[in-house]
Amino acid sequence: PEVVSVQDFASRIGKTAAEVIKKLMGLGIMATINQEIDAETVQIIADDFGFEINIKPEENEETMLLAAETEDKPEDLLPRPCVVTVMGHVDHGKTSLLDAIRETNVTSTEAGGITQHIGAYQVERNNKKITFVDTPGHEAFTAMRARGAKVTDIAILVVAADDGVMPQTIEAINHAKAAGVPIIVAVNKIDKDNAVPEKVKQELTKHELVVEEWGGDTISVNVSALKREGIDELLEMILLVSEMAELKANPNRPAKGTIIEAELDKARGPVATLLVQNGTLRVGDSIVSGAAFGKVRAMMDERGRKVEKAEPSQPVVVLGFHDVPQAGDIFQALDDEKLARYVAEKRLSKKREEELKVAPRVSLDDLFKQI
Ligand code: GDP
Ligand code: MG
Helix, strand or coil: CCEEEHHHHHHHCCCCHHHHHHHHHHCCCCCCCCCEEEHHHHHHHHHHHCCCCCCCCCCCHHHHHHHHCCCCCHHHCEECCEEEEEEECCCCCHHHHHHHHHHHCCCCCCCCCCCCCCCEEEEEECCEEEEEECCCHHHHHHHHHHCCCCCCCEEEEEEECCCCCCHHHHHHHHHHHHHCCCEEEEEECCCCCCCCHHHHHHHHHCCCCCEHHHCCCEEEEECECCCCECHHHHHHHHHHHHHHHCCEECCCCECEEEEEEEEEECCCEEEEEEEEEECEEECCCEEEECCEEEEEEEEECCCCCEECEECCCCEEEEEEECCCCCCCCEEEEECCHHHHHHHHHHHHHHHHHHHHHHCCCCCHHHHHHHC
16 A cells, blocks of 8 residues: 655645544554654554545556557457467477478568578468568476466477377377467378378377368378478368457557567567557657566567568567567556556666565674684
């Protein structure tokens, strides 16, 4: 609750501190001049003096952020592309599959252009976009979920046909299920001599993933990331699942989304890859994420091309943060630059306070031992 010192309160109502202290004593409170009194006590004493005061509900940076946020009306919501994450056991081909999808979808005009490796990219198929988030393993996925960020609409579960269901495959299944994210199975490495895709499907039934050909409702596609086989079919299945999910967002509002990755670049300062999840982010927007804030100075897509705006489900590289934001944190664009700064500063000082609290204390005994 809001507090005010006796001295402050007295001068605000035009009384002396002694008069206020006397009233406090009447309430059984022994206060000194610098002591802080809470809102409730202030209300009682003000009443006693015959003042009408209106104590505002506590206003902190988070409630201010919420106030700056507008609720989307159903009629403002428009379809948005789906956001896909690839999960699975180590070495089953997650990175290879993401590379295969990225490369097979570079149009001829872009071919030859150097594609930067950023944490997310978009491809187009049948004039529909699909966003892939390249989280390094599912640790990042879990970390993001722990912070309340729901990034993924669909999970691609990669299982190598020569290896089958492994511990991290099961972990991935559990994460996706806990997040309520639909799973599409990509049985990978079918080019290998010892590939047994049927064995993979059979093992998956033990984890309540029954593929369609066996009467279940799990979509499964055989692929070879290495030979670039089955990629088109996989993309088509992703679009199918995406359409059923009827994903929507409101592009006509300040942007909100998640930091996918961020680092300090020697030349350009903090560089962050953001996934816009609602609204539209524009060059010049003020932005806050955790204790980091800034103003969008420039934006680039995954091919390093400058863009002026980023719409829902679009990943974008952003320059203009004053500090490096944290991957997995939510970001919010604000009309008001001062509010962005204020929120970031408040969060930073809170963070510092927390750090002080958990700082190890040295006991007297320890001190003596050191001497
Ligand atoms: P990740 O750990 O899941 O990201 O797996 P990687 O993409 O790094 O792949 C692990 C290994 O499997 C690499 O040596 C790849 O070349 C190989 N690999 C990936 N996909 C295929 C495939 O479809 N066929 C074959 N034969 N090898 C593959
Ligand atoms: Mg990998």
